[in-house]
Amino acid sequence: MEFKTFLFYAFSAILVIAALRVVTARNPVHAALFLVLSFFSAAALWMLLKAEFLSIVLVLVYVGAVMVLFLFVVMMVDIDIGKMREGFWNHAPLAAIVGAIIVLEMAAVLFRGFLTLDTDVPAASANIGNTKELGKLIYTEYVYAFEIAAIVLLVAIVAAVALTLRRRKDVKYFSPSDAVKVKSKDRVRIVSMKAESNRTSAQQAGTPAVKQK
Incomplete structure (x- = not known):
């Protein structure tokens, strides 16, 4: 058995075990960490298959951004695990x-x-590289699928923002547009009041005024 084949089976076994632990782990933080391990194993498999661009994108996007967001959400939000498992x-x-x-x-x-x-690789694509070949396929043959995926992601972003800015009774809400349009006179109001003396108020009450030193 070649060393490359051994690495393929080793990373495949780690990927399968980590994916199973994502589903079966009782602690959400542990499940998220096992998902990170599965992403790293999948990236290693992509690297063995000479798909360097997909491997780097998997590590940077999913492990570096998405999983960090998942961990922050899981660790900062108080999730009732018992209620979720009912x-x-x-x-x-x-x-x-x-x-x-x-x-x-x-x-x-x-x-x-x-x-x-097809095992016969064209001679022209051997000098292009994986990233450039992938870009040519995305923007020529799969351009409509790429645009549909972009629209779906845009709708997901808009929906996430809309859900975040919704008005809830248990959360203090303010309008960003009203905060931008506010002026100094709306925040501070100067009120003119008459000056009062402690001695005058004490004499009116019929009690001797306290002499201040």
Whole structure:
């Protein structure tokens, strides 16, 4: 067995074990850390397959940005784990059916790819590089799919902002537009009042005034 083949099986085993622990771990922080391990293992597999661009993107985007956000959310938000697990077995059959459908779809795609696998690499693409070849495919053959994915991500960003800025009764809300339009006279009001003396008020009350030193 070659060393490259050994590394492939080793990283594949780590990826499968880490993915199982993401689902079975009771602590959300541990599950997120196992997901980070699975991302690193998948990046190593991409590197072994000479897909350097996808490997670096997986590490930078998912591990460096998305997973850090997940960890902050899980660690800062007080999540009631017991309440979340109350309806687990009620939704388990539906989740199993959806998971089986996803596995069958991925198997069909991979099986079709193995049947149409062409080992003859064109001589022209050998001098281009993976990143440039990927860019040519995205912006020529898969340009519509790329634009649809961009629209979906834009809708997700707008929805996240809308959910964050919604008005809730238990949270103090202020309008950003009103805060921008505010002026100094709206914040400070000068009131003119008459000066009062302690001696005068004490004499009116019928008590002797206290002599101040």
